[in-house]
Amino acid sequence: MSARPDVLVGFMGAGKTTVGTELAALKGVDFIDVDREIERRTARSIPDLFAEGEEAFRELEESVLGELIASGAAGVIAPGGGALTRPGTRRLLAEYARVLWLDAPSEALWARVEADGGAENRPLAVNHHRFSDLQYQREGLYDTAADAIIDAAAPSAVAAIACRDSGIVRAGALDRLAELIGDRRAFLVVDEPVADRVPDLGERIVLPGGEQVKSTATVEQLWRAFAAADLERRDVIVAVGGGAVTDVAGFAAATFRRGLPWISCPTTLVGQVDAGIGGKTGIDVAAKNDVGAFHPPLAVLSDPTLLGTLSQRQWAAGFTETLKSGLLAGDPLWGLVRKWPSTRGEDQAQATLIRRAAALKNRVVAADPKESGERAILNLGHTIGHGIEHAAAGRYLHGEAIAIGLVAALALSVEHAGLASAVADEVTGVLTRQGLPTVAEDVSVVAVLDAMRSDKKRSAGRTKFVLLEAPGRAVWGVDLDDAVVEAAVAAVCHS
Numbered sequence: 259m260s261a262r263p264d265v266l267v268g269f270m271g272a273g274k275t276t277v278g279t280e281l282a283a284l285k286g287v288d289f290i291d292v293d294r295e296i297e298r299r300t301a302r303s304i305p306d307l308f309a310e311g312e313e314a315f316r317e318l319e320e321s322v323l324g325e326l327i328a329s330g331a332a333g334v335i336a337p338g339g340g341a342l343t344r345p346g347t348r349r350l351l352a353e354y355a356r357v358l359w360l361d362a363p364s365e366a367l368w369a370r371v372e373a374d375g376g377a378e379n380r381p382l383a384v385n386h387h388r389f390s391d392l393q394y395q396r397e398g399l400y401d402t403a404a405d406a407i408i409d410a411a412a413p414s415a416v417a418a419i420a421c422r423d424s425g426i427v428r429a430g431a432l433d434r435l436a437e438l439i440g441d442r443r444a445f446l447v448v449d450e451p452v453a454d455r456v457p458d459l460g461e462r463i464v465l466p467g468g469e470q471v472k473s474t475a476t477v478e479q480l481w482r483a484f485a486a487a488d489l490e491r492r493d494v495i496v497a498v499g500g501g502a503v504t505d506v507a508g509f510a511a512a513t514f515r516r517g518l519p520w521i522s523c524p525t526t527l528v529g530q531v532d533a534g535i536g537g538k539t540g541i542d543v544a545a546k547n548d549v550g551a552f553h554p555p556l557a558v559l560s561d562p563t564l565l566g567t568l569s570q571r572q573w574a575a576g577f578t579e580t581l582k583s584g585l586l587a588g589d590p591l592w593g594l595v596r597k598w599p600s601t602r603g604e605d606q607a608q609a610t611l612i613r614r615a616a617a618l619k620n621r622v623v624a625a626d627p628k629e630s631g632e633r634a635i636l637n638l639g640h641t642i643g644h645g646i647e648h649a650a651a652g653r654y655l656h657g658e659a660i661a662i663g664l665v666a667a668l669a670l671s672v673e674h675a676g677l678a679s680a681v682a683d684e685v686t687g688v689l690t691r692q693g694l695p696t697v698a699e700d701v702s703v704v705a706v707l708d709a710m711r712s713d714k715k716r717s718a719g720r721t722k723f724v725l726l727e728a729p730g731r732a733v734w735g736v737d738l739d740d741a742v743v744e745a746a747v748a749a750v751c752h753s
């Protein structure tokens with residue numbers, strides 16, 4: 259689709275070659291490992307070239323990389339782990355590539371490098387301590403250069419699929435729309451608050467945004483507009499907005515002429531870490547999200563700077579989902595969210611937060627795209643949270659109700675999954691710092707349990723819980739006794 263190649267960056271042991279080979283196969287393009295290409299061209303080994311001085315080597319690396327990108331010789335390219343230390347290389351990639359950072363915790367990378375012969379094969383892998391230090395120094399470079407973060411601790415095929423779908427999270431992401439659209443016709447479906455931030459790339463409809471747009475009326479309005487524009491399958495729908503707009507526009511795209519491709523550009527925090535990615539689209543008919551389709555977007559473009567106009571309440575509601583992702587992912591995302599200040603944080607930290615939370619969702623969805631297993635973990639805090647959201651009849655935003663649901667799910671996890679109570683307490687503290695509720699006021703336990711029972715009926719009788727054993731270790735499909743569930747709900751509801 260895009261003329262830009264994917265360039266995989268990351269530290270030793272991240273699996274750039276394995277993932278790169280699989281990603282290239284998935285995309286039907288060629289893969290080139292820059293080190294191997296340099297060895298082929300010079301007929302010398304990397305350690306041999308490196309011995310003549312790092313500077314000269316990096317210069318050679320940049321010129322080979324530049325040539326590979328300019329010639330379009332490969333759709334997926336993996337340079338060596340230190341390539342980004344050169345400013346020219348960073349500029350080259352920012353302008354002409356999509357940069358994917360394959361990241362994993364230091365322990366996981368070190369274990370792989372050791373299993374692969376350690377320092378014998380990699381001169382810089384002397385011991386774990388020095389290895390972690392160097393990784394730490396490099397992280398800032400990877401983070402500022404990366405368009406997206408990929409969980410490289412996942413099995414390589416999953417990481418490869420996640421790379422394909424991971425999109426872009428960075429300031430100015432919508433500037434990439436024009437090149438993604440290419441010579442197709444684009445039809446834009448835009449959320450009103452961001453309408454003046456969206457480039458003029460084709461015909462557009464502006465929707466008022468919010469949950470009310472997820473209706474059959476809006477879908478009909480979009481279908482008729484698509485018909486009037488005579489859109490065909492080689493054209494593309496671009497949805498720019500909150501989760502409601504991307505859900506409805508994605509659904510209209512999924513169904514019009516049996517499916518038009520679409521590009522998702524989420525503009526809320528909920529959208530950028532959850533709703534805008536993962537391929538679920540839909541509307542509300544008799545109940546929320548009861549009509550929909552799996553229709554993965556061609557690309558997801560998230561610009562964190564668009565969140566500047568989001569109300570504090572909407573931002574905090576989205577933060578709940580990043581906290582949930584941190585609990586599911588473990589470090590480094592858990593480390594980031596547990597220390598999150600009461601403010602929205604610095605721009606770069608916010609971009610990292612969004613990239614890492616999006617990486618968790620991308621990894622889980624890549625492993626289980628149609629929700630037949632592991633994807634269920636994304637419901638942590640949602641079983642009771644949904645019940646509260648319904649019972650409170652619109653007084654809580656989804657993310658606020660989920661904040662309370664998380665508190666309940668973690669209390670259950672302490673009792674039934676061995677979670678350390680310090681983690682549960684810490685989460686309550688983080689939520690409070692963001693001004694999020696941790697108990698539901700004026701909500702009756704009976705109403706919550708009723709709402710949970712109707713959720714259960716809709717999902718064919720399966721109320722299963724997701725519990726957390728520790729940050730990074732969730733279990734799903736857990737059955738709990740009614741009395742246990744009732745007590746957990748009662749503990750977070752004040753009527």
Ligand SMILES: NC(=O)c1ccc[n+]([C@@H]2O[C@H](COP(=O)([O-])OP(=O)(O)OC[C@H]3O[C@@H](n4cnc5c(N)ncnc54)[C@H](O)[C@@H]3O)[C@@H](O)[C@H]2O)c1
Pocket residue numbers: 449450451452466467468469472499500501502503505525526527528529532533534535536537538539540547564565566567568569572
């Ligand atoms: N498809 C999925 O996998 C998935 C996952 C989670 C949630 N969802 C859905 O997402 C929806 C919630 O999404 P949401 O939280 O983004 O809410 P939303 O789409 O209702 O947006 C909230 C409000 O923010 C406005 N807005 C959008 N971008 C803005 C910006 N940059 N600045 C200021 N205002 C802006 C919208 O117009 C709206 O009024 C729900 O319908 C939910 O079902 C879908």
Ligand SMILES: [Zn+2]
Pocket residue numbers: 579640656660
């Ligand atoms: Zn949610």
